[in-house]
Amino acid sequence: MIAFGPVPSRRLGRSLGINNIPPKVCTYSCVYCQLGRTIKLQVDRRMFYEPDDILMSVQSKVESVQKSGETIDYLTFVPDGEPTLDVNLVPEIALLRRLGIPLAVITNGSLIWREDVREELEQADWVSLKVDAVREGIWRRVDRPHGKLQLASIQDGMLEFAKAYTGHLVTETMLVAGVNDGEKHMGEVADFLARLQPERAYLSIPTRPPAEEWARAPREETINRAYQVLSESIDRVEYLIGYEGNAFAFTGSVEEDLLSITAVHPMREDAVSAFLARARADWSVIHRLIVQKQLIEMEYEEQKFYMRKLC
Ligand code: SF4
Numbered sequence: 001m002i003a004f005g006p007v008p009s010r011r012l013g014r015s016l017g018i019n020n021i022p023p024k025v026c027t028y029s030c031v032y033c034q035l036g037r038t039i040k041l042q043v044d045r046r047m048f049y050e051p052d053d054i055l056m057s058v059q060s061k062v063e064s065v066q067k068s069g070e071t072i073d074y075l076t077f078v079p080d081g082e083p084t085l086d087v088n089l090v091p092e093i094a095l096l097r098r099l100g101i102p103l104a105v106i107t108n109g110s111l112i113w114r115e116d117v118r119e120e121l122e123q124a125d126w127v128s129l130k131v132d133a134v135r136e137g138i139w140r141r142v143d144r145p146h147g148k149l150q151l152a153s154i155q156d157g158m159l160e161f162a163k164a165y166t167g168h169l170v171t172e173t174m175l176v177a178g179v180n181d182g183e184k185h186m187g188e189v190a191d192f193l194a195r196l197q198p199e200r201a202y203l204s205i206p207t208r209p210p211a212e213e214w215a216r217a218p219r220e221e222t223i224n225r226a227y228q229v230l231s232e233s234i235d236r237v238e239y240l241i242g243y244e245g246n247a248f249a250f251t252g253s254v255e256e257d258l259l260s261i262t263a264v265h266p267m268r269e270d271a272v273s274a275f276l277a278r279a280r281a282d283w284s285v286i287h288r289l290i291v292q293k294q295l296i297e298m299e300y301e302e303q304k305f306y307m308r309k310l311c
Helices: 051-067 089-099 115-121 136-143 151-164 183-196 220-233 254-264 269-278 284-291
Strands: 003-009 013-018 074-077 103-107 126-130 168-174 200-204 237-239 295-300 303-308
Touching: 003 051, 003 254, 013 051, 051 089, 074 089, 089 103, 089 115, 115 151, 126 151, 151 183, 168 183, 183 220, 200 220, 220 237, 254 269, 254 284, 254 295, 254 303, 269 284, 269 303, 284 295
Parallel strands: 013 074, 074 103, 103 126, 126 168, 168 200, 200 237
Antiparallel strands: 003 013, 295 303
């Protein structure tokens, strides 16, 4: 299932996701990753799907969404791994342009030191870069990058990209308690963001079950302090810590929609209930998928979540 959703996005409105990387191939293995630990940690770019297959999958999803009266604000590359590992990003973007919907890429930015990746990202209308840490030791602890990556070249690549990019550039900084949330480090992140000048700098916290059980959100005072420190250096800092809402779309097949959404976006119990009500289905679908080991139920911060089993 390459295309999924649309899912409600805190930043992009109603975003139809494009899963151009199979689970879970990434350049990082972030401690807070909602997809669990990285199965294949790699930095070499390669082809994963034929661009035409991506177009076909997205096009048919767009058609069924539009038929059911739902809207789409963005087509977003937000896969089960790092989207820029896909060597076919440019042909895919070119094909998807035919659908007339703005395109977004949510990337960890780890390959942006490469000129080809910068040029490819410039084709998107909206790009989000991950800036969790600006100190080598903290970066290695929170994002657990592939050994060949270097933070200094990634930062240079981000600055280079920001200079040339004419679309909407945002950053996301995920705060993990006791790892990257210290005031001094936040001051250094703020200095870097002040040079990068994103349109918006989002501060987020783990709101879904993380890869490592110990990766927790900092206390409210710490989050607020981080916000204040960033705001001293840059305008337009925003929290990204609220729940997205329950506007998950139903496009025709309950099981397919649930599995494709939860592969990248674990759903909270109340969101599943709202989705089932809209699809005129009941919880037997969920129980069946759990028995079939396609879906797993888990708890986080006293909330139940449902997520697709990845392997
Ligand atoms: S959060 Fe993103 S960058 Fe980090 S391991 Fe997960 S998929 Fe990769």
